[in-house]
Amino acid sequence: MWREEHTSWVKGKMLPKAKRYTINRLMHKYPPAGGTTTEFDIFGYEMLWFGNLESALTTAEQMRSAQPDAFLAGFVKTCKMVIVEGENIKL
Secondary structure (H helix, E strand, C coil), X not given: CHXXXXXXXXXXXXXXXEEEEEEEECCCCCCCCCCCHHHXXXXXXXXXXXXXXXXXXXXXXXXXXCCCCHHHHHHCCCCCCCCCCCCCCCC
């Protein structure tokens, strides 16, 4: 359900600004020091690529100011956004 529901939601909210999109499912949870894995209750995370910083910032602001719809209210427990710049390193 995550793949179908979330992909449809992203296509409706993020296109055409997003250039690439991946969903990443958590395979193993390491508990925090002295804690339990239940404290780290997430299914996974998503990544979106944009052609430029302006598109990323515009989309992030639209997401921050939007009212949660049924999908977000039902599935997203903790929503955090960061904007990063990647660099490929030859190994």
